[in-house]
Amino acid sequence: MAGTAVLGRLGERLRWRVCTLIEQRAETAGAITLVFRVPEWPGHLAGQHVDVRLTAEDGYSTQRSYSIASAANGERLELTVQRVPEGEVSPYLIDELAVGDQVELRGPVGGWFVWRPEQTEPVLLVAGGSGVVPIMAMIRARRAAANRAPFRLIYSVRTPEDRMYLSELRRGDPGLDTTFLYTRSAPDGWSRPAARLDARDLTASGWPQDFEPTVYVCGPTGFVEHAADLLVDLAHDPERIRTERFGPSGG
Amino acid sequence: MAIISRGFRGRPRPAGNRLPPGQYETKDFPVLSAGPTPRVDLASWSFEITTEAGARHSWTWGQLLALPSENPVVDLHCVTKWSKFDTHWRGVSLDILLAEVETAAEYARVRAYGGYTTNVPLEDLLDGKAWIAYRYDGEDLAPQHGGPARLLVPHLYLWKSAKWVRGIDLLVQDEPGFWETAGYNNYGDPWREQRYWGD
Numbered sequence: 001m002a003g004t005a006v007l008g009r010l011g012e013r014l015r016w017r018v019c020t021l022i023e024q025r026a027e028t029a030g031a032i033t034l035v036f037r038v039p040e041w042p043g044h045l046a047g048q049h050v051d052v053r054l055t056a057e058d059g060y061s062t063q064r065s066y067s068i069a070s071a072a073n074g075e076r077l078e079l080t081v082q083r084v085p086e087g088e089v090s091p092y093l094i095d096e097l098a099v100g101d102q103v104e105l106r107g108p109v110g111g112w113f114v115w116r117p118e119q120t121e122p123v124l125l126v127a128g129g130s131g132v133v134p135i136m137a138m139i140r141a142r143r144a145a146a147n148r149a150p151f152r153l154i155y156s157v158r159t160p161e162d163r164m165y166l167s168e169l170r171r172g173d174p175g176l177d178t179t180f181l182y183t184r185s186a187p188d189g190w191s192r193p194a195a196r197l198d199a200r201d202l203t204a205s206g207w208p209q210d211f212e213p214t215v216y217v218c219g220p221t222g223f224v225e226h227a228a229d230l231l232v233d234l235a236h237d238p239e240r241i242r243t244e245r246f247g248p249s250g251g
Numbered sequence: 252m253a254i255i256s257r258g259f260r261g262r263p264r265p266a267g268n269r270l271p272p273g274q275y276e277t278k279d280f281p282v283l284s285a286g287p288t289p290r291v292d293l294a295s296w297s298f299e300i301t302t303e304a305g306a307r308h309s310w311t312w313g314q315l316l317a318l319p320s321e322n323p324v325v326d327l328h329c330v331t332k333w334s335k336f337d338t339h340w341r342g343v344s345l346d347i348l349l350a351e352v353e354t355a356a357e358y359a360r361v362r363a364y365g366g367y368t369t370n371v372p373l374e375d376l377l378d379g380k381a382w383i384a385y386r387y388d389g390e391d392l393a394p395q396h397g398g399p400a401r402l403l404v405p406h407l408y409l410w411k412s413a414k415w416v417r418g419i420d421l422l423v424q425d426e427p428g429f430w431e432t433a434g435y436n437n438y439g440d441p442w443r444e445q446r447y448w449g450d
């Protein structure tokens with residue numbers, strides 16, 4: 001695993017930027033996409049995240065990290081926020097924040113779980129639940145760059161209602177194959193019963209390991225541990241499996 | 252200057268001054284790793300310290316367990332913002348492992364099974380500040396938390412506490428590790444909020 005610098009220059013501090021909410025749209029019952037205008041945003045790579053800071057009137061402030069959902073597009077930046085029940089930050093961002101409101105944000109952060117438009121090898125994307133957010137950024141960055149690398153997406157959700165970005169994924173992209181998996185309840189007439197991801201799913205809808213795909217796995221910890229383990233069992237090189245785990249805690 | 256988030260109140264903050272800036276307290280133990288959890292066989296496990304002169308000191312699993320151990324109770328601070336208080340560990344102090352090692356090096360590169368690396372000034376591993384930990388909360392350290400053994404250096408952000416540790420190279424020159432070359436701070440002091448480059 002060799003890290004590669006993708007941010008600004010060493011020593012250049014990532015500064016907090018005051019950004020303004022310009023648009024919001026519901027993705028599922030529990031998730032919302034927030035579109036911000038971020039002055040002088042330096043751009044980002046698909047898969048990177050930002051830190052968001054909220055400050056209360058008494059001076060208390062708290063921060064959370066959110067994956068960027070959009071491809072780089074000037075000063076426009078999209079985050080998709082999944083509600084964490086009892087959370088400190090996500091209910092505020094979903095229920096309270098209104099168009100025109102400002103929050104502080106800094107980034108982009110993270111130089112490992114990223115896809116670059118120069119990459120040409122096959123890519124397997126494995127998403128669990130809201131882990132699809134940085135993966136969607138990769139799909140969008142590929143589209144924006146008119147990149148032809150073959151992509152396959154395996155997207156595991158509990159129920160059909162939990163699918164984010166559904167119309168965009170249904171519209172599809174040339175060279176992107178999308179497979180939905182359901183763990184609790186599948187749509188009527190679906191041939192695969194609702195069940196957690198298994199090796200057959202990865203064989204049927206992923207890439208053979210000898211194609212040497214780069215694999216990105218993102219989701220809750222249990223999902224990522226399980227998926228990465230199956231991929232190693234299928235002889236995928238651990239060096240080509242990049243993971244991002246969402247802990248059960250957070251906000 | 253911070254802007255006020257209209258209507259944001261936040262949670263009651265009972266943690267007081269145990270919480271470094273920008274952190275929040277969690278009760279569970281989130282997992283963050285860059286790749287699959289490596290499969291480490293105890294029969295062939297070893298921990299090795301190499302010096303700038305090329306000397307090697309290594310311990311098998313049995314030899315590590317035979318060394319005097321300590322039971323540190325420490326607070327953990329992850330750069331992803333969560334902090335966890337009063338975590339219970341068992342491990343061998345680096346003071347013991349480094350006691351017989353002749354070195355003039357000032358830097359350490361920590362290596363892990365799976366290829367992960369991180370860098371720490373050598374003095375941050377000495378004087379009761381760091382352990383090779385192999386038990387957590389009364390049980391063998393689980394693989395997703397770095398078992399069979401991980402570095403525990405709790406006064407720095409948790410990415411410095413390399414999971415699945417397999418060795419420490421003592422170096423005359425500092426050498427940034429995996430996250431340190433990918434945008435994260437070279438030192439990582441939570442109390443100075445050194446999360447990223449330039450912090």
